Amino acid sequence: MEPWFTRRSVGELLPGDHAWLSYADQEEHDHVIGAFVRDGLAGADKVIYITGDGPRDLPDLRSRYRLEPETYLRSGQLAILPQEETCLTRGVFDPARMTTTLREVLHRAETERFRGVRVTVDMTPAFRRSGGRDAVLECEARVDAAISPSTMAIAICQVDARSCTPEELTALKERHEVLVGADPYFDDGVLSITPTFHPRGLRLSGELDGARHAVFAESLRKVVERGGEVHLNLAGLRFIDLGALSMMAGAAMHTGARVVLDDPATELSDIVELVGSRLLPWLEIGDGEAR
Template sequence: MVHAHGVRRRVHVGDLRPGDHVCLLFESDEERDSILRDFVLGGLDAEHKILYLTGEKDPPGRDLLLDRCRLTDAAALSGRVDVLGLAEFRTVRGRFDPAALLRRLRGAVERTLAEGYRALRVAGDLCPLPGDERDLHRLLRYETLLAEEFGSRRALALCQYDIRRCEPAALDAFAAAHARSVEADPLVRTADLVVVRTYRPQGLRIEGVVDAGSHRCLREALRSVAAVRGEVRLEMSRVEFLDLGGLRLLMSFARARAARHRTVELTGLLPHLLQVITLIGWDRTPGLRLGAAHAGCR
């Protein structure tokens, strides 16, 4: 299945393993920082070393990563995290030099293994300057070389691209250079239910079975997006079963948002669930909006 911007398959950040080369197309600092935080903490737990690439002209060392990951314990990162400015890998004419960066990464991998770590984790914001086709081609060359280099399973890479700064054609090209995209770890992951925070659009993706045993988990997941200012979208195309108690939770969530002049949209509901909502009259719940599919099954 091909997703937006050509990315074929999603992987949770906590499921990344050495040898993976994935991308994150983000459009908010919240999305970037949340996934970066899990990427860093997962690396610390796995005894990996972390290298963060930044386009900042004067990167303030570990403080930048601490801030973006909302971490307060600088000592926990001591000796295990390096921050590298991408400006170091531009030629005298200001052009990005992918070969120079790759050589540095190759050396970093060798040092990481020599120091006794299991692998090197690399993450960084890599958007080219708007309209700079030459930098775009150099970055694509870098991505190709990186995929070949990191296939050795001695390192893993998370390449971040800011949708707000990159042109659509560039985003398509960068996404196509990666076999998978990364997304946040599930808020809920049980044998029967998975709930994942989404950012484009803001909301949740709900998969599996919602029954009496999972109401508490669903309620807590809904609370995690209660403060979202815009519309919250609940993507439910992979919901196999949703009991009346679960539906009541969704209706209560919609009414609570309506009280603050906000809305929630349910998308992808199976036809029989849409019929239940309509028969009960819950389709008129304040704050609730049903996706286009609902109109088609009336």
């Protein structure tokens, strides 16, 4: 139980949010950070991307969102800053220099009269350096002090979870009050469908009835067509009709994907067991927690 954390989708981030993303693969990284960059460019924000890998580290905005990064780089709305020029002193990660850079970026964005400013930095290269853990933790505290009072700035600090131990990830997460995740594929106030990545699948919340079969089918197709195991987290689902269950089973049957229903309500588990002779060959009940 982590009551001091606020979980927001990337589209719900607010000025003053110093958010945290630990990603475990490129798909999750591009889904969240790509949306963060896209929303900023579409909304007339200054977008600053601090990276250790240069432009190669930028999410694929062309294929995902039909945006041409060069257009925004030329206009100055998008800036890609190498860590060597913003975070390192004689090759060592320097929290003080990072803070100075951040404050300069915020001040410059104000004078350039952008609506807001979005900053994202991948801490993974710094974390991998000698002494990187302590330096990154100090840096996070400094970033929070710079971002939290702001009325125009939003920041996402990222790290590749594969480069850290669970204890290190916990320490990093505790430097943030906002944990950021993917935007929903669909949310009409009755049903919310959100992609998950660990394990890969969908999180369903609310009520899934016949009026929402079409949007559910499209969301399910996006994850099932890639093959492999698909998890549907149903912990927040209050109602599902038999038609939607049949769609889940049909998707598994026709594609060969293993579809696992995680954290279903007792009533839903009873329904699956009741019609088990028809559905259980393709649907399994699990208890995993997707993020």
